Amino acid sequence: MISKLLLAATTATALCFAAYANAQEVKGEVIHQWTSAAESAGVKVLAQKFTELGGTWIDNAISGGPNARSTAVNRVVGGNPPAAMLFNTGAQFVELQDNGLLRDLTDTAKADNWQNKMPAALLNSGVVDGEIWALPISGNGANWFWFNKPILDKIGVAKPKNWDEVFAALDKAKAAGLTPFAPSGEPRWQRLMFNAVVLAVAGRDTYDAVIYKRDASAVRGEKFKAAVKVFEKLRDFADAGTPGRSWPDSTNLVISGKALMTQGGTWLNGAFAAAGKTAGTDYECAIINPEQGMVISGDVFLFPEPKNAAMTKAQDLLLKAFADVPTQTAFAVANGTIPILKGADTSKLNPCIAEASRFFNDPKLSTGSDQMMFTPAIVGAVEDAITRFANKGGLTAEQFIEAYAKGLSAS
Incomplete structure (x- = not known):
């Protein structure tokens, strides 16, 4: 009898919690270093799309890439991770991945066809042992x-x-x-x-x-x-x-x-x-x-291993917003960077970014x-x-x- 009551109580609590979680705002905290005027304009584009999808964007802009990454890493290691955090392309995130602190994005990438939407060089920068751990968000020419x-x-x-x-x-x-x-x-x-x-x-x-x-x-x-x-x-x-x-x-x-x-x-x-x-x-x-x-060069978003269903839902919406072709293109135009998704409308690019895009999409250049x-x-x-x-x-x-x-x- 006691076991049945405990089971019933546990089930009822779980159902109430699920209903409560579904009724809550889908809050997504994003740590990044985009603080210049143009970068801030780009962030607004991403935040607006996330809001349209039903999320509440919690902006945590920290001046300086090393400062932003250090804050993000400390939060993750301390057990209080943001929904997403901005890193540069490269090996900066590998230690987090080695310690099981990042969400594996491989299934999401396959479902959303990232392989055919993004340049291989950028996408591969987030691959470790055949699995995808980072979502490219911007492409740049550095020289x-x-x-x-x-x-x-x-x-x-x-x-x-x-x-x-x-x-x-x-x-x-x-x-x-x-x-x-x-x-x-x-x-x-x-x-x-x-x-x-x-x-x-x-x-x-x-x-x-x-x-x-x-x-x-x-x-x-x-x-x-x-x-x-x-x-x-x-x-x-x-x-x-x-x-x-x-x-x-x-x-x-x-x-x-x-x-x-x-x-x-x-x-x-x-x-x-x-x-x-x-x-x-x-x-x-x-x-x-x-x-x-x-x-x-470029930037990628990393998604810490989610702590609960609410965080997973927030990350899912962020991933959907960031990989949306019109949104990423509008972000690139505002931010002054190169649109990285295939099918992007490049008609609004100015001469500098149009020329950079030509280099970007030619492996020989x-x-x-x-x-x-x-x-x-x-x-x-x-x-x-x-x-x-x-x-x-x-x-x-x-x-x-x-x-x-x-x-x-x-x-």
């Missing part, structure tokens, strides 16, 4: 240079396409009393800029040998050394405010006409657009020595970023070497090359 068009016109220079033209433009800007180059001084973006120089100067074969094969002999080779010299020369044109400066602040210097050039990925296009600027009129964009191709190929330990080691070389008074060129070569075997 672009951005120019203030009125300054180019003032100094009588066309958009540079090679290094001779770049340095000629920087010389003329400096002679005119203008700031020639305003790069970001944060370590991650210094590493990105160095990669852009390596690909453009040393060429695709050397770049791929270093990034894909971790070939220390290629780092010590003459072509890599030539790239180091160009990076050093470029560094010498940077303004005094460079150390520690964020990419939005660097971009604003070009947008406002206080500097001729900056460097960064296609997400900078979103910053120009958010400021009401028009490509070809107010600014120019270029890959230097474009025949060497474009460095692909695109190659992976170091963060997609390196372990976090190697990324940290080479980034430290680049930072010490990028800041004047740090490593010499010879010391830097050796530090970078040794960094490829970091563990």
